[in-house]
Amino acid sequence: MQNISFSEALAQAMGEEMGRDPNVVLWGLDVGPYGGAFAASKGLYEEFGPDRVLDMPVSEAAYVGAAVGAAATGLRPIVELQFSDWITLASDMLINQAAKMRYMFGGNLKVPMVLRAPVGAYTRAAAQHSQSFESIFSFVPGIKVVMPATPYDAKGLLKSAIRDDNVVIFFEHKKLYEVKGDVPNEEYLIPLGVADVKRAGRDVTIVTYAYMVGKALEASVELSRQGIEAEVIDLRTVDPLDEQTIFDSVRKTKRLVIVQETWRDCSISSEVSARVAENILEYLDAPILRVTGKDVPIPFSPCLEDFVLPQVTDIVGAVNKIVSE
């Protein structure tokens, strides 16, 4: 076992897959000698050289589009966006091209690519460097969306994403890059589309993902002190959604709180909520509650940012509200 950071776990995943398959390449802004804005590609340029790790011009449509073209012609590109907020510049290449190509060309082309991008707030970076766009890309058929919460999950999921023959968007929370965790020395994979129960409990199910997993776990420590045992489910992959794990837990606890950092409307929390309501409503003893970011751009001033984002106390409060019902 090794104790490594989330960034190091990502670099290991990419390095192992690049060593295993010569068609795996990495490109983006500053991913070469610079090592990536969040150090996720540290050492890869030195190990694999300029034909495998390429620094790109600041041209998101061109280099994401080039990854689509490269994926359709035999490579398995990993593209890094320096901040996921800029995914809007490349969204035609993802939504209109990559996501549709296999389907609309009747299976004649495949697009095995991974787009990695840092997401998330709590960093005092204001409206254009704090967003999380998983709702948009989960909405689009043909794209898988992964959002890990720990170094262990990040490594195993990224390796699976690189081996996947589909378009995978891999969102990495900025607050997690330096977080350390135990990761096995030997190789392992974590399948996409499988959630993980991060804490077992009998009284309430908290479904969450990415940076909010830590907040939910913190909340469950406080809840436990109050005698409420929360089960914390980390989705890990937000599309496709692991319904089974969610349903099994809710059938047991009969109460559901969904926690997500980003905006509420038309989001992962909406989807989880709808699927539980459609399928196992009769098991619920209380209304489903959601703890989400408020529907405004992320403001700069720390007091404002903290106010619009989910906090541990919000999660505790939501659980208290439905457990008392």
Next chain:
Amino acid sequence: MEIPKQTLVLMYERMLKIRHFETRVMELFATGELPGFVHLGLGQEAVAVGSCAALAQDDYITSTHRGHGHIIAKGGDMKQMMAELYGKATGYSKGKGGSMHIASPELGILGATGIVGSGIPLATGAALSAKLRHSNQVALAFFGDGASNEGTFHESLNMASAFNLPIVYVCENNLYAVGTRIDKVCKVPDLSVRATGYGIPGITVDGNDVLAVYQAVRTAVDRARGGMGPSLIECKTYRWRTHFEGEPDTYRPREEVEAWIKKEPIAPFRRRLIEEQVLTEEEATEIEKRVMKEVEECVDFARRSPLPATETALEGLTA
């Protein structure tokens, strides 16, 4: 530049295939037999054929919404194309793509796309992929005058130039982006000068002269394959029909349309092949008859083909 006889004959035949395929599609669409929308390349045959004749079979192309000609020029199967236009199970995309979405990786056809300018980064990526895989392949991106105002065009040319990629950018300047004339939205009379800003060669040729197109593209392909990087070729041409079938032609002067139809690419090329004794009059006529028969066979094939089973609409999204 010495051009082998078989290449000349192939160019003649492929231009005729496009001409007759498109003419038939025009007729079938007018009767309501073909669903959806079609964008015809009548009048632009020489750009597609001259360009693709300069490529090897495994070289890549990306096409556009007006893409039937590119696919035929690259060797695409007209039966599967026609069936796709009918939305049949035997079509290239099993009825899921239609006129604008046909791909054939065996022929290097990476798909036609309905978003203007979006094929340009894809072709650039195919060129980067070819370079990184040391495959000696070249990519060619077809796009129109309208797309040359998209960011994807400029971003891609810069990237291809910086990385010395094996790619040829072929701009089919047919003067109109739907109903807007290029000189209303772009101050540069020859779009090839945009190459200068990216430090690559740019040339404007008569897009209705198949040999001029062939020679320009051939030179650019040789350069690209030789590791000397990308080129931009602007082919001035004209579409006989409106942007899509069924659209009223309210934006082009009748005299302009007629003048360009007089400058059409196939008849002068045929005369030239006969003058230079590449073909006899009879042989040239025979080829055309054969092509027309082949197009009719495509229509028959498409008509006789089954519709896709509706449940296939839910298949094939992911691996």
